Amino acid sequence: MSDIHQLGVADLAAAIAAKQTSAVEAAHHLLTRAQQHASLGAYLAFNEEATLAQARAADARIAAGERGPLLGVPLAHKDIFVTTDFPTTAGSRMLLGYQSPFNATVVQRLADAGAVTLGKLNCDEFAMGSGNDNSAYAPAHNPWDKQRVPGGSSGGSAAAVAARLVPAATGTDTGGSIRQPASFTGITGIKPTYGRCSRYGMVAFASSLDQAGPMARSAADCALLLSAMAGPDIDRDSTSLDHSAEDYSLALSQPREGASATQPLKGLRIGLPAEFFGAGCAPDVLAAVRAALAEYEKLGATLVDISLPRTELSIPVYYIIAPAEASSNLSRFDGVKFGHRAAQYDDLADMYQKTRSEGFGPEVQRRIMIGTYVLSHGYYDAYYLKAQQIRRLIAQDFQQAFTQCDVIAGPVAPTVAWKIGEKSEDPLANYLADVYTLSTSLAGLPGMSVPAGFGAGRMPVGLQLVGNYFKEGELLRTAHAFQQATDWHLKRPEGF
Ligand code: GLN
Numbered sequence: 001m002s003d004i005h006q007l008g009v010a011d012l013a014a015a016i017a018a019k020q021t022s023a024v025e026a027a028h029h030l031l032t033r034a035q036q037h038a039s040l041g042a043y044l045a046f047n048e049e050a051t052l053a054q055a056r057a058a059d060a061r062i063a064a065g066e067r068g069p070l071l072g073v074p075l076a077h078k079d080i081f082v083t084t085d086f087p088t089t090a091g092s093r094m095l096l097g098y099q100s101p102f103n104a105t106v107v108q109r110l111a112d113a114g115a116v117t118l119g120k121l122n123c124d125e126f127a128m129g130s131g132n133d134n135s136a137y138a139p140a141h142n143p144w145d146k147q148r149v150p151g152g153s154s155g156g157s158a159a160a161v162a163a164r165l166v167p168a169a170t171g172t173d174t175g176g177s178i179r180q181p182a183s184f185t186g187i188t189g190i191k192p193t194y195g196r197c198s199r200y201g202m203v204a205f206a207s208s209l210d211q212a213g214p215m216a217r218s219a220a221d222c223a224l225l226l227s228a229m230a231g232p233d234i235d236r237d238s239t240s241l242d243h244s245a246e247d248y249s250l251a252l253s254q255p256r257e258g259a260s261a262t263q264p265l266k267g268l269r270i271g272l273p274a275e276f277f278g279a280g281c282a283p284d285v286l287a288a289v290r291a292a293l294a295e296y297e298k299l300g301a302t303l304v305d306i307s308l309p310r311t312e313l314s315i316p317v318y319y320i321i322a323p324a325e326a327s328s329n330l331s332r333f334d335g336v337k338f339g340h341r342a343a344q345y346d347d348l349a350d351m352y353q354k355t356r357s358e359g360f361g362p363e364v365q366r367r368i369m370i371g372t373y374v375l376s377h378g379y380y381d382a383y384y385l386k387a388q389q390i391r392r393l394i395a396q397d398f399q400q401a402f403t404q405c406d407v408i409a410g411p412v413a414p415t416v417a418w419k420i421g422e423k424s425e426d427p428l429a430n431y432l433a434d435v436y437t438l439s440t441s442l443a444g445l446p447g448m449s450v451p452a453g454f455g456a457g458r459m460p461v462g463l464q465l466v467g468n469y470f471k472e473g474e475l476l477r478t479a480h481a482f483q484q485a486t487d488w489h490l491k492r493p494e495g496f
Helices: 009-017 023-036 048-063 105-112 155-162 179-185 219-229 248-253 283-298 314-332 348-359 362-375 380-401 427-432 438-443 472-485
Strands: 043-046 074-078 116-121 168-173 188-191 211-216 269-273 302-306 407-411 447-454 460-467
Touching: 009 023, 009 048, 009 219, 023 043, 023 048, 023 074, 023 116, 043 155, 048 116, 074 105, 074 155, 105 116, 105 168, 105 219, 116 155, 155 168, 155 179, 155 211, 168 179, 168 188, 168 219, 179 188, 179 447, 179 460, 188 219, 188 472, 211 219, 219 248, 219 447, 219 472, 248 472, 269 283, 283 302, 283 407, 283 447, 283 460, 283 472, 314 362, 314 380, 314 427, 314 438, 348 362, 362 380, 380 438, 407 472, 447 472, 460 472
Parallel strands: 074 116, 074 168, 269 302, 269 407
Antiparallel strands: 043 116, 168 211, 188 211, 188 447, 407 460, 447 460
16 A cells, blocks of 8 residues: 555554555555655654564454454654653653653553554653754654744654654643644644543653643544543552543544534534633634634534633743642752763762753753742742642633533634744743643643644644543544534645
């Protein structure tokens, strides 16, 4: 088969099961394709031998009569998930050459389902960033316009899926890092409810916010991955929710009560927060989002005006809490236990200082300093505690909103993908661009990005959908209904 790279997860699994291709052929094809497009900077590591061994094992399971929605399907992982078959760097020099003795739970569950790992994907250092330009190794490029960022921090995952280097990938979202890169590259991604996917083996950034999720070309493919990834892992992750795994694909085909063939979303109330549709959002993005919402009305949904009054506060709140947790999590990188150690030093304190100055990039160092500051005696109450209090109010705002609507919709980001380098020197400009994704993360709610059209420079625009706790199935169904009626998710960048 020559067009393997154009197939999504479900189609590729079906082609493998029907013996039109094999797991080995698919893996081979996509490894070659990844090399051809190495200039995108999507991948950080391969291990061809390990990939082909996994593919042979999947083919053997198929030959023995086993079937499964991910059996033999090639995937790739954000380089924030630890893996035994590949090195893990978290996009940082600090972890250059680090080899994990175990697989992250998410990686292991996808492997158990028969998925084949093609390699590790580029990301911002320790998942801190919005453009993948904080990767210590190389920027990743947006296949729609290589001069532009693919978004971040899961930029490599987004670039690889959009460029048809892999049918789906894992990502992580602490404050938007699945939804924003999905929006910037015209793919579909979902961040589940906090605690739905195990954080075991995910290199920690901000533990009360970090959450894994799938990135693919359709909601249906995301459902296939999430069904395998999610579920309790209580022995290994104390924040894992004791809520058994669901078959999200089933949710896609379950009609809503009162729905009809032409109006599959009849009765669905979509809340539009006034704060997401103001002057802060670029007109081209708003136009695409509004057109998508008009499509939702045709599908039977009703649009309801709501308010999330503390949306703007989510920026200072997140940029206090996330660095605070990061400063604590990253203290383990001391030159003794993991990764890099300075070659020359005078004493222990000097070793710590040189190791951390050499190993961490500027954005990570900035966050460690901010985090240490807001946690320090005398500032804790003024900053960290205050941020925690407002975080609770932000979560309450959502619960208030969900008394008026079933899902919340709006833009994912205020603009389309920007030019590489445009915001590199200005951390605040990066932070401000997270305004529509941070509040969902602070509240621990599930959110997704669905391709909704194009904006300035013919760059993709995503529609953000946010649901209440555990409403991943409803979100995926809402996205799937849109993708049955539109073809934005099928558009691909020229040359790919
Ligand atoms: N852009 C946000 C940050 O820099 C979110 C990153 C993420 O979700 N990992 O922290």
